[in-house]
Amino acid sequence: MHTIDLTHVGLGIHEELVAYVADQENYYEQEGVHVALRDGCAWDTERVRQGATIGLGRAVLSRVTDRIPWTVLSVNTHRPLFWLLARDEFTSVEELKGRRIGVHGPRTAPGCFSRIVLRGHGLDPDYDIQPVVMPPGDYVRHLRALRAGTLDAAFVGSTLAPEVTAAENGLRLLAFVGDHFRIPTVGIAVDSSRTSPDDPAVQALVRANRRALRTIHDEPDLAVRYVNDLVPGLSREEARRHYERYVAPYFTADGRHDPAVAARALADVAAELGVSTVPEAADIYRTEPAAESAA
DSSP: OEEEEEEEOSOSHHHHHHHHHHHHTTHHHHTTEEEEEEEOTTOOHHHHTTSEEEEHHHHHHHHHHHOOOEEEEEEEESSOOOEEEEETTOOSGGGGTTOEEEEOOTTSHHHHHHHHHHHHTTOOTTTTSEEEEOOOSSOHHHHHHHHHTSOSEEEEOTTSOHHHHHHHHTEEEEEEHHHHOOOOOEEEEEETTTSOTTOHHHHHHHHHHHHHHHHHHHOHHHHHHHHHHHSTTSOHHHHHHHIIIIITTTBOSSOOBOHHHHHHHHHHHHHHHTOSOOOOHHHHBOSOBOSSOOO
């Protein structure tokens, strides 16, 4: 039996769902690998790079800025599962000019992606809004500040279901980040200077990850149950709607990436981070290209 550490660097179904399915369905053991799932949300990059990671966004940012040789071997989705919630009086992202918005740190993956989305709506994240950097997690603080009016809007992650959360708190869902910015953002990656992509443990991990992706598509009732496990505040019907809206249409069934999406995303990320030299997407993503590249 091979062994490997697998680190998630965020919480919620975005980072955890596929690994959770693989673990619960015993795919790791069936593929001959013991996987130690690690919570690396508070870890620095140096510690994360000791094993495999789920957080492709964070890995790619460190590849762009620090040239850490991350190699992506499986892609779960090209749609970052983050959302912009606002107080109900706001009906568009553009109306948030000059307003206080809860954001992730600008050098984090969700923070970088959110800044790109804001720019796409004509808002300079440094000058046109009042950014309030808040740590991610269960987003209770964000919701409390929205209800109190100390925030006008906030980016939140997949520890919650945005439509349900908006309805329960008198808020409005203004944007799904994945509708406005696409990047291969969670899956399996290793730092090739520390761990060979061809290591038997890594390859077994990739096979299990892809089996879990296939299960998510082929067995929706099972997938909904696992979504509900990770977001337990939802009813079963709410979990099903969340799965049908954000998981079934956008998670890959085979771990492959879209080269056109990857290339555009790398250019956008490098521009946002102020990096002039952009790595080639083919040097990062070793997954087979998808059969049809999205326009």
